[in-house]
Amino acid sequence: MPTYQTDSVADQNQTNDQLNQELIQATTAINHIELIETVIDSLDQENTAMVSQGDRGHIWKFKYGSVEVFVQLTGLTDEDTFTVWAIVLPLPAKNESELFRKLLEKNWEETFESRFAIVNNQVAVITTRTVAELSPGEISRAITVVATVADNNDDALQAEFGTV
Secondary structure, eight states: OOOOOOHHHHHHHHHHHHHHHHHHHHHHHHHHHHHHHHHHHHHOTTOOOEEEEETTEEEEEEEETTEEEEEEEOOSSTTSEEEEEEEEEESSBTTHHHHHHHHHHHHHHTOTTOEEEEETTEEEEEEEEESTTOOHHHHHHHHHHHHHHHHHHHHHHHHHHOBO
């Protein structure tokens, strides 16, 4: 004899599926936060790391070499973003057209998954992506790449182009 699922059982299954998805998202978010903190702890040799939580999600700041690195996790959903950035040079700068050409060439040759960009009138190294399917390896690599590229370039860019 065939069995039929009643509406109430179907509704209960749908509710259970939603709860399971929410639990998976919460567990993933906790793992993302813990992993970000672990990576920062491994890179922060001077114990400068700080974190704040507010309307813009979690934001961490730590010193790596001669740069300050920022990590932001805006929230827990797939549509939220994970962003890492470090400021390397304030603007305006000397010979900006030459600076911008150099940065574009570096974007092609030297920045891996990060890139040079202008953020709030400053040159920064940045990477960003949505949280959807964000893996632990991507978190670790993004933070490490941005910190390393920024620290490897800030002193030379400041010496050559400095502020006007």
